[in-house]
Structures are given as C-alpha cells and as structure tokens.
Amino acid sequence: xxxxxxxxxxxxxxxxxxxxxxxxxxxxxxxxxxxxxxxxxxxxxxxxxxxxxxxxxxxxxxxxxxxxxxxxxxxx
Numbered sequence: 001x002x003x004x005x006x007x008x009x010x011x012x013x014x015x016x017x018x019x020x021x022x023x024x025x026x027x028x029x030x031x032x033x034x035x036x037x038x039x040x041x042x043x044x045x046x047x048x049x050x051x052x053x054x055x056x057x058x059x060x061x062x063x064x065x066x067x068x069x070x071x072x073x074x075x076x
Contacts, residue, residue: 009054012054015053015054016050016053016054018046018050019050020043020046020047020050021047022047024043025040025043025044025047028040028043041072041076044068044072045072048065048068048069051065052065052066
C-alpha cells in the first residue's frame with residue numbers, strides 16, 4: 001500500500017490509479033518479489049510518473065522526481 005499522507009493529499013488515490021512508493025519497492029526487494037532488475041525499474045518509473053502527474057511542476061516533489069529520472073538514465 002502506498003504511503004501518502006491522506007490529510008494533505010485527500011484526492012491522491014482517486015487521481016493515481018496505480019500508487020507505489022519507496023517503502024513498497026524496498027519491501028519487494030527484501031522479499032525478493034522482483035523477478036528482474038527491469039521489474040524494479042518499472043516500479044521506480046511508475047513512482048516517478050505518479051509523483052510528476054500528481055504534483056505541480058513548480059513543487060519540490062516534482063523537481064526531485066525530475067532529478068531522480070535524470071540520474072536513473074545516467075546510471076543505466
């Protein structure tokens with residue numbers, strides 16, 4: 001389950017059809033749920049896309065997600 005502060009983002013689960021967060025991704029890594037690195041990268045990409053879709057481009061969350069996306073591309 002995605003950990004989003006519902007008091008602050010009351011419409012998050014109505015706007016985002018497939019929520020995912022770092023805690024869920026970490027749990028999947030620890031429980032060896034991912035079949036491949038590509039599966040994990042799909043979840044990370046989904047998390048970034050969700051955050052960018054939900055947040056305004058001027059927000060810190062949006063900007064951090066852009067930085068994450070750029071760094072994923074550099075690493076891979």
